[in-house]
Amino acid sequence: MRYILLTMVFLVIAGGSVLGYMIFQVSSVTNDAQEELNRGEKSAFRDSVVDPVEDPISILFLGLDTREADLSGLTDAMILATFNPDDKTIKMVNIPRDSYVNIIGREAMDKINHAHAFGGVDMTVDTVEHLLNVPVDYVVSLNFTAFMEIVDTIGGVEVDVPMPISDTDNATYGTIEIDEGLQTLNGEEALAYARMRKDDPRGDLGRGDRQKDIIEAVIKQSANFKTITNFSSLMESLGNNLRTNLGFGNLVSMHSYASELDNIDQLSLDGDNMMLEGIYYFSLHEESVQEVSQTLQQHLEISHIEAQATISH
Numbered sequence: 001m002r003y004i005l006l007t008m009v010f011l012v013i014a015g016g017s018v019l020g021y022m023i024f025q026v027s028s029v030t031n032d033a034q035e036e037l038n039r040g041e042k043s044a045f046r047d048s049v050v051d052p053v054e055d056p057i058s059i060l061f062l063g064l065d066t067r068e069a070d071l072s073g074l075t076d077a078m079i080l081a082t083f084n085p086d087d088k089t090i091k092m093v094n095i096p097r098d099s100y101v102n103i104i105g106r107e108a109m110d111k112i113n114h115a116h117a118f119g120g121v122d123m124t125v126d127t128v129e130h131l132l133n134v135p136v137d138y139v140v141s142l143n144f145t146a147f148m149e150i151v152d153t154i155g156g157v158e159v160d161v162p163m164p165i166s167d168t169d170n171a172t173y174g175t176i177e178i179d180e181g182l183q184t185l186n187g188e189e190a191l192a193y194a195r196m197r198k199d200d201p202r203g204d205l206g207r208g209d210r211q212k213d214i215i216e217a218v219i220k221q222s223a224n225f226k227t228i229t230n231f232s233s234l235m236e237s238l239g240n241n242l243r244t245n246l247g248f249g250n251l252v253s254m255h256s257y258a259s260e261l262d263n264i265d266q267l268s269l270d271g272d273n274m275m276l277e278g279i280y281y282f283s284l285h286e287e288s289v290q291e292v293s294q295t296l297q298q299h300l301e302i303s304h305i306e307a308q309a310t311i312s313h
Contacts (some may be wrong), residue, residue, distance in 0.1 A: 035243045037139070038122045045135035047194075055135045056084045056300045058193075059246070060128055064143040075113045078134065080128060081264075082299045091299050093267040093292050095128065100274065100281040104130050111281060120241070131289065134296045140244040148187030148280065150218070157186045157217035159193065166199070167192035190214055267292050 042049045050057050063077030078095040093144040097113040098302045104126040105119050112131070115124040125136045152155055176192035178185065185193055200206035271289040274281045 002051075015122070021210060035121075036245050037125060039125075041245075043125075043135035043137055045129055045133075046137070046291065050137050052085070054081070054085060056082060058082045058087075058135060059138045059294070060125060060136045062121070062124065062139065062141045064116070064141060073117055075116045075124065078112065078124075078128070080132065080134075080296070082296050084299055084301070089265065089299070091265045091267060091296065093132075093269060093296070095131075095269060096271070096282045096284075098280060098282040099131075099269070099271070100276075100283050101127060101131050103127055132296060133293045133304070134300060138244065138246045140243065140246065142242050144191055146242055148191055151185070151187040151190045154218070156186050157190055157218050158182065158184050159190075162206075163200075165193060165196055167196045168268060173308045190217075227291060267295060 015034055059081050061077070061079040061081065063076045063079075065074060065076035075097060076096060079092055080095065081090060081092040083090055095112060097111065099112040100109055101111050101112045102108070103112075103115050103118060103123065105123045112124075112127060115127045121141060123138055125139055129136050160182050161178055161180050164180050165176070167176045167178075176189055177188055178193060182265050183189075193210055196210070200210075202209075268288075270285055271284040275281040
């Protein structure tokens, strides 16, 4: 999902920069999906509101394991991406869903993906900001329905499946069977291919490679997408299954990053498996958190001292 989420947003950005019809559709969806955070326009980690055209910004992408206009509950994927307009670079860190962190607003340690269930987007944003000591300027919440709609609308994605896949982690669609070899996957199959975690002998490394396969396939297929017959239905689905505090103008201003989607600097948070009272958690290494934090601060062109000073305000 860490690759898929960014693709979905940038497909919208790319479409909005090509055809006036698409611009109108994307603008309508953005207006319908727009939802301000309780804090207002500015992060507490900022001295002033940022401008995506001129300032480095961050966007928190939340993948929700829900469907059919449901944007509540736990987050299945959580990705923080930073964008620097000077060098047109993107850095991205996947925050493991089971990370054992302090949930801001509850003042208790728990899995970070529980923050959304406890306090929605606002509590999730606060928790990520305090974990990594960087501002979260914008947030995009997206569920699996939107992803499947995008794959189906572009006519499926072609991937070379490395092994037979049988995914049963799918309460809505039952078991999905995918044969080994070159396959064209529809939305349901692509979701199963990206999410399957139990039967891959390479574990999370294999799952990460499969997610990369999907993002590359989506980008390739989108470049060859020559019809907008189903574009309206796609936009309607996105409107029902996406929430963001990004405005349409913000999206259009970021279209110059679209060419960098296949050149993202991916950061990682290291840690150890941990059991507490029979419950599994992922215990983050403090040195890894600090390293990622400093890298993101540099990319956002803020110093650790400035970030700390802003928090105290």
